[in-house]
Amino acid sequence: MKKLHKFFIPIEIFLLFVIVCRYMEDRLMDKLTHVTAEYFKEDERTVPVSAEGKEMEQGEAKKVALTFDDGPNECYTEELLDGLAAKGVKATFFLIGKKVVESPEIVERIFQEGHLIGNHSYDHVNLNEMSKEAACEQIKKTNEEIKKVTGTLPEYLRPPFGSFKKNLDSDMNMIEVLWDIDPRDWSVKNTGKVVNRVVTNVQDGDIILLHDEYATSVAAAMEIIDILKSQGYEFVTVDELIFE
Template sequence: MTSADDGPNPDYTEELLSGLKERGVNATFFLLGKEVEKYPDIVKDISDSGHLIGTHSYEHVNLSNLSDAAAIEQVDKTNAAIHDITGKYPEYIRPPYGCWKCNLDYETKMIEVLWDVDPKDWATDNSGVIAKRVIDKVEENDIILLHDASESSVKAAFAIVDELKKEGYTFVTVEEILME
């Protein structure tokens, strides 16, 4: 299962959507509210393509460093922006840096989603290295963290999907994996 963070990205998200469609794969996109407001057409494309949309915060801040009110604002503002475009409120959140405030579970009623495999694709532009980091480590039911903000990450995503499908893996959204 693959998920993409930090988008939507005007240069790479559409390329990722196209390649996932060719491969018959749905993923989960954890979006930044600030980017959602800038690129509503891309958000609509993500939703219309059958991918799951989750919240990543409004400005990619460490929510655990904020007051409760400020953290809730980061979440609520993003959820509202996504709802305005898709008609649906996200149910899942991936907090930036994996840092969540446990007391916000009650306030937001969202399900926190982290990851099992992080190839640190943001730290290299070598798609082969990114793909190898995932393929060497991934196991059944793992959540793979990738970003849709660079060409290398998108190419790595395609290589990962192609190789793991050959190995018998299937790709689903986080909702499908968490609700099993």
């Protein structure tokens, strides 16, 4: 009997340890839930204010812009255009000049369907590592190729890698557009992760960066649209976001 008792003591200590751990875990979770609730309560108290400093009307749509870099892509851009048309969403496409030359019919479709077209350099190069002349040439050649298809010179420029070259935008008389949310879709190539990274971080007025080069990114864009529409977001092009 004494032997048996000796055997049970470690088990009793272990069970006691487990019970204490569970209790501590419950207390910790209560605390975290409380902190999160307080955080959102704080957030609710913030009155939304528009650019003019007025309080926003109840129900005024929050705006967000989907932007797609590195196209046109022969495999995925048209699939994306089909999806955007079906959902009645306009987006912004920052195109690579040499790909415009390869697939002008896709560029024509982007333009005809009312999306905004911007410049993403001719060869997808780091403009900041080039001479001023070479960087300007990258932008100029791309603008000309886009104009050959659409009849319109692009006004918006997104430098590859977000690598800003000082004064290039003013020298080229263009408006530089970067982004607020980058889910790194080109790296993760996972629809669920891309969607999650966007919808958990997005705020009114944000510009979202995606690439119409991957099936996962096209699928993510469709899910992002559905989720954010259900949260009251309206999808606009970059010019509408900046100037309206």
